[in-house]
Amino acid sequence: xxxxxxxxxPAESAPQTNAYDQTAxxxxxLVADTALLIYQEDNDRVRAIxxxxxxxxxxxDGLIVSGKFTYDSLxxxxxxxxxxxxxxxxxxxxxxxxxxxxxxxxxxxHTGASGRYTAAPNQLPVDKGFKxxxxxxxxxxxxxxxxxLKLSLGGNASSETDxxxxxxxxxxxxxxxxxxxxxxxGFNYERDSIRPFTGVPRALSYMGDxxxxxxxxxxxxxxVAGVTQVLTPGWLVQVNYSFGTSRGxxxxxxxxxxxxxxxxxDPFYYIYEKRPERRTRSxxxxxxxxxxxxxxxxxxxxxxxxxxGIDSMTYAxxxxxxxxxxxxxxxxxxxxxxxxxNFFYHYLGIDNPTPAYVSSDSRLGRFHAWTFGLKxxxxxxxxxxLYGAAERYVQEGQRFDRKAPGVLAHTDLFSGSRSxxxxxxxxxxxx
Amino acid sequence: MTTGLAKVLVLxxxxxxxxxxxxxxxxxxxxxxxxxxxxxxxxxxIMAFDEHTYFSKEAASGGRSFDGGGCxxx
Numbered sequence: 001x002x003x004x005x006x007x008x009x010p011a012e013s014a015p016q017t018n019a020y021d022q023t024a025x026x027x028x029x030l031v032a033d034t035a036l037l038i039y040q041e042d043n044d045r046v047r048a049i050x051x052x053x054x055x056x057x058x059x060x061d062g063l064i065v066s067g068k069f070t071y072d073s074l075x076x077x078x079x080x081x082x083x084x085x086x087x088x089x090x091x092x093x094x095x096x097x098x099x100x101x102x103x104x105x106x107x108x109x110h111t112g113a114s115g116r117y118t119a120a121p122n123q124l125p126v127d128k129g130f131k132x133x134x135x136x137x138x139x140x141x142x143x144x145x146x147x148x149l150k151l152s153l154g155g156n157a158s159s160e161t162d163x164x165x166x167x168x169x170x171x172x173x174x175x176x177x178x179x180x181x182x183x184x185x186g187f188n189y190e191r192d193s194i195r196p197f198t199g200v201p202r203a204l205s206y207m208g209d210x211x212x213x214x215x216x217x218x219x220x221x222x223x224v225a226g227v228t229q230v231l232t233p234g235w236l237v238q239v240n241y242s243f244g245t246s247r248g249x250x251x252x253x254x255x256x257x258x259x260x261x262x263x264x265x266d267p268f269y270y271i272y273e274k275r276p277e278r279r280t281r282s283x284x285x286x287x288x289x290x291x292x293x294x295x296x297x298x299x300x301x302x303x304x305x306x307x308x309g310i311d312s313m314t315y316a317x318x319x320x321x322x323x324x325x326x327x328x329x330x331x332x333x334x335x336x337x338x339x340x341x342n343f344f345y346h347y348l349g350i351d352n353p354t355p356a357y358v359s360s361d362s363r364l365g366r367f368h369a370w371t372f373g374l375k376x377x378x379x380x381x382x383x384x385x386l387y388g389a390a391e392r393y394v395q396e397g398q399r400f401d402r403k404a405p406g407v408l409a410h411t412d413l414f415s416g417s418r419s420x421x422x423x424x425x426x427x428x429x430x431x
Numbered sequence: 432m433t434t435g436l437a438k439v440l441v442l443x444x445x446x447x448x449x450x451x452x453x454x455x456x457x458x459x460x461x462x463x464x465x466x467x468x469x470x471x472x473x474x475x476x477i478m479a480f481d482e483h484t485y486f487s488k489e490a491a492s493g494g495r496s497f498d499g500g501g502c503x504x505x
Contacts (some may be wrong), residue, residue: 180455285494
């Protein structure tokens, strides 16, 4: 079907009645953008407060320079990977060691961060001692190489008490066919250092065993190739192919795994989880924007596969609707689902041989998730804009396994998260 | 998954619709495409917060741009 005549209302018949119908071009302007996120998970789990402030300078010749600072603070409780139990459970961190007289002597670290803690009967075991903050800096520059070719370079540095990350990126964008087609190609390198509060535990060893080190490293190489195509004067499509490979420490040092009594189903023993040190990921992302009058429909789909055996699909749909002459609202819906990693188990029997890799982190399990959101924005003046969003995120997965041994057949195995996000922002454009 | 991939491929091949008509917009027809509401990355701060949340809570990441995110992410 040739849809051109049905969509893409010509300019003459779409009078500019709303501020968001104005051109997005900010040539010659400096844009200051500051936003705040309050993120709260249900049941007093993780709470994050994240603030972001950035400046973007759009020079008249097409040069764009941007800088961004992000600060976030995290508190609350996070699942430690263990199963719920009918008994109270006590968890201890790994033991640190001290080099004395040529020998390694354990020292007591049970009073530090993520120290000894308990989980009440039938409650999801969570580590409440978790608390951290993050600072991140991002710099970017886009250089107009020619009328139709742009080169973008950038870098990012992020630091938490137990985690730091540095990345560098470069990408090219080439306009073709009278700017109706844009090809892009980008590369990103990231290097992360992990320094767990507790030290690095010995993977697959018993809880409380001595640490094996203080820090680990992970490196990520990513490539994104894309095409953006204008189909009609009011309809465009973008398709991206992404490939990434990670090497290094990808185990979660705070997560443990439950070995159960295969008759009663009660927890018998806890070990530290272990994940492979390599992971390759690929995804295809397609998005489209379609205007009818001042309303714009935004739809996207992403297919994802990785070498850990996880397949996922993501669908998102949002409708931009003008309100009056200066505002808009945008209801949105997102659906996500994933299969489990091939080393994900809720638990294993104490009699079974332990596999080479094992994790019960719900983020590696099979689940699906819904996001219900509402965004809104308003131009207070030509230069001042306020915007915000409210979102509800709900993960759902299989809760019970009736074939599980003993009491486990009646134990809720799912530990996925549910959260509310509230975002508010202000943007000022200096013309 | 196969159906999902098929849907993605259908979207990916949409530009081929051009075979049946002249696709794209002439320079004097670009006012709708130039609108704020038509930009692919429209609210960068909201997008960054959302991506951070999904990166922290889901196994898949990336697609729109580079994945990663540089956090321990509890």
